Amino acid sequence: MASFKNFSPLPGFRLSLGYTLFYLTLIVLIPLSAVVTNTVGMGWEAFWSAVTEPRVVATYKLTFGASLLAAAVNVVFGLIFAWVLVRYRFPGKGLVDALVDLPFALPTAVAGIALATIYAPNGPIGSLLAPWGIEIAYNPNGVLIALIFIGLPFVVRTVQPVLADLEKDVEEAAAGLGASRWQTFLKIILPHVTPALLTGFAMAFARAVGEYGSVIFIAGNMPMVSEITPLMIITKLEQYDYRGATAIASVMLLISFILLLVINGLQGWMQGRYTKGA
Amino acid sequence: MSASIALQPGALARYETPSTSEPAWIKVTLITVALTFFVIFLLFPLGTVFVQALSKGWGVYLSALTSHDALAAIKLTLITAAIAVPLNVVFGVSAAWAIAKFEFPGKRFLITLIDLPFSISPVVSGLIYVLIFGAQGWFGPWLAEHDIKILFAVPGIVLATIFVTFPFVARELIPLMEAQGAEEEEAAVVLGASGWQVFWHTTLPNIKWGLLYGVILCNARAMGEFGAVSVVSGHIRGLTNTMPLHVEILYNEYNYAAAFAVASLLALLAIVTLGLKTLVERQTRKQISESQKPSES
Amino acid sequence: MKFKTIIAGLLAASVLAGNALAADVTLLNVSYDPTRELYQDYNAAFAKYWKTKAGDNVTINQSHGGSGKQARAVIDGLDADVVTLALAYDIDAISDKALIPADWQKRLPHNASPYTSTIVFLVRKGNPKGIKDWNDLVKPDVAIVTPNPKTSGGARWNYLAAWAYALEQPGGNEAKAKEFVGQVFRNVKVLDSGARGSTTTFVERGIGDVLLAWENEAYLSLKELGDKFEIVTPSLSILAEPPVSVVDKTVDKRGTRKVAQAYLEYLYSPEGQEIAARNFYRPQDAKVAAKYAKQFAKVRLVTIDKSFGGWRNAQKVHFSDGGVFDQIYIPSGKK
């Protein structure tokens, strides 16, 4: 440790790393350790029964199921978005490109009430679907819609630069070797963007699992049917069940951490892949 | 987590040769799909906010924004962002400096920890502060004894906001500074610049757009955070309601036009954010392409 | 050192934010969802009254939310001077943490409930599904909207009212009541976490055929949102007693006991009772009640103490984790 400063002639290593660690500890680590210690304090059995309650398990299924599905939908549409933004010219492209990030910038509560208004049976889109018996708001479909909304930019924004980076000559080479356009896409383009797609998928998934604000307005929040895990934490809190809330929070925390490691791994893979290739 | 884009402006033309483009019907289909998705999922919700906000006319709209509680919420939101954003900027710059310019063990793990608040549910982010500062929490009794209010007061809201916006600036700067390397800084040091001079004259000009980008995103999230703040706010009208919470309250009071009016301010903020972001991206792109310009004779 | 500076900064900011609104005396009334309009009126009236009586300017800050959530916030340190919640159980929870003495319900008349309410049905104009009473709710084509009894005080009254109805039917017993309430909740389309959320869902989003609501909430919706709805009063309902209390720990610390006490007592005054009645709460004061008798439908009301053995018992049997309410929702076979 003492020889750290010998690595570089640049100043400020101790100060910047010290401050970074201090601030990280103060703002992130100490608060998070509260969840961990409170969970440890409650004992294994109490913990296990709290996190495996049927109603809680149902929220996991919905949260993870809908998040997976939403991330998968976003992979498909995100790829299409990235593709048309990189490769085609069409009116309104600049606007589309700028607004893709809207879900990043729009407060989730605003997104929630706006989506609920649109997709309610008497809303502009909901009323179009209602005659066919399709209901979106106030059931798991609503959760899915909200999660698709918030996850879209993650996929578009990871795939877009990678797609833009793909040199045309590779595709020309494939065409020259007799590959059809579809074969070129499947065998050349898709493998090239796969790490980016996976990274985008994982990011959208991680974000969706934790999402609260936009979902609760549109979910309907029926126990066993359309309750998400973060809402379960709130519900537990409102029943003065701190331990239950903390236990579920620790499960989510663990999952967040695992997802993050997965994402970092994927990004490492991506970096290795794309820098070597270039 | 937002990936930065490095599209070359002239990139399009590269794809318009017969061997590497698709039949027109596929193009049209894909564009149609994308545009439909765009309209339904992005444009429509945004439009709805403004349509609903103005559904009762400008008078109701303006009075909703100038009511006492709305003004208090706006003020609180601004104060919160004004504290949280600078703190996270200082942290972000400091973390990026340590991580990008030096080698030390555990660096990747440190980056993962910095990312952590990104993937934590906002609800959990609020809960942790309840567990710490709540009357039943770690410091609760001590704080009560000394009459220091954190939870259900501005400090709690600020802390929760800092937590959820924690990685934004650092996350923009780390890859940027790593890509730029340390050569310019070393050159400045060799030329006799002091630590502060190195940062001010060499590093800052090179990262200013990335920094601004991070600040914009950080600010948007700080002003728009709902879940975490909702847990620690206490919802005291005129005192501890931020704008997103005020939207919820108005919404729950059948005051839809007013709720959407305040929401429209936040949506405007989002639009301004995206506009600035696009501008900044253009600048960053310029900077990157300049620095990467091949050196020919 | 740095930590202190930050804290000091945050504190300074909080003082800054607070100062603009500071008056001679401030009270924080932590209440549940449907009382927004009631206390908006009442706070203005009380401020006037207190100014003439004690000469002080009093500003009352309001916080509204689900009853359980609000009680939780007070337990976690929200400095409420008074709490005005949906049910005694939530104030009991605060009292369990020694913020309020256990006998709080004895400190004010009528079990510390200055007004009462009950549970009614809000249906769409013309009552297309022909809903008249509780047993109409279990028809297969009826979609119900109610908040979640686990998180909403009002919803617990809804649930218990349905239960009481089933018990009172000829041959009614616990098992049949459970079966009946289970059927009711299987018809629920949307289970919001608070009373206000449910009303929004029903009224604004057009979901469901019937909203189980506080009487005052139902009348208010009618008043605010026009004539697209009708109120149906069932043959039997429950006497909901939303209680109030001073939070002793806070008022002693802040030195606001006197004004907080007066704030609650004034609720029992003719003026306070008038305001409650105008906001569709059933007044306790006989004279005011008579004056507003026309406003409230006649309904047979059971009480929680008689039918359910008090709130603590009801809570334990019905709403605790794994209680009757959970069993309704959990697929058979498990637990």
Next chain:
Amino acid sequence: MSIHVTDINKQFGAFRALDNVSLDIPSGQLVALLGPSGCGKTTLLRIIAGLEYADSGRILLDGEDASDRHVRERQVGFVFQHYALFRHMTVFDNVAFGLRVRPKKFRPAEAEIRKRVTRLLDLVQLGWLADRYPSQLSGGQRQRIALARALAVEPKVLLLDEPFGALDAKVRKELRRWLRQLHDEIHVTSVFVTHDQEEALEVSDRVVVINKGKVEQVGTPEEVYDNPATPFVASFLGSVNLFHGRVDGAHLHVGEHALHVGHDHNVTDQAIAFVRPHEFDLLPVDSPEGGLPARILRVISVGPTAQVELARLDGELVEVTISRDALSVLGLREGDNVSLRPRTIRVFQGERLAA
């Protein structure tokens, strides 16, 4: 200012970048650190500059121990491989930077700075570019600006890291001639790192050949070229033909043939020998003077000399350069058999083999 490097060691993880390196660089000389990439030459340069710290050993500048002196106080000028020009500053501001960041007490007046920068820009012949930004310059121009910037602070030592590495061949040639002239004008002790032997030999007063973190040889360009101290130096500088064999007295035995090596080796042992392409005579097969038999594979006669590619009987390839006149006198064609006789042969045996 002279530079003395003593017993420098530097380790990066498990990788030994510098292994007990000692070196003297006299005042006023232009010295090349030459070696293949990854040999440690850049690390050595950065340690001299103070951009890197050695694990052990000392750096003496002008006889004074500077090992613990911060880079700011070493009074060195450093030219980075990719120039490290400040992108957001004009050429003028770049050159002025070192003067402007000085503490007030030592900072020249703005007019003085202006004068000095202008003079430096004239020195590097780029005065007309003062208001441009680095991105608007060509590689060669950037290089010269980087040099001007380094010189602005009047360093006692000028250190250049692969100064011509990123330039194309033609510019590189021009610039290195120019650098030599510049050095003759200003006479600052200069050290530059390169992996290009031609560059090192052409520009420098002395060449330091480094391999795998060790100094192989130090000498004038002629010395290291003509008398390589180790097999590595021999093979790294210029092209060579390699022979494996045994020495016995004054002869090197390659297979069943013997070559005269000029002087006696008293130990009979395995050895390797190097012969440069232009140090061969090509003789008729049955020449009485002996030599290695070989067959001509290819003759390339473009320019003043001819390259002849031959195969020895055991299949090893040999490359020979002779004048075109000699080629035509001999009348050699592809497919002819000849005898190869080296005029000069460098033999390495024993310990030095291992190096």
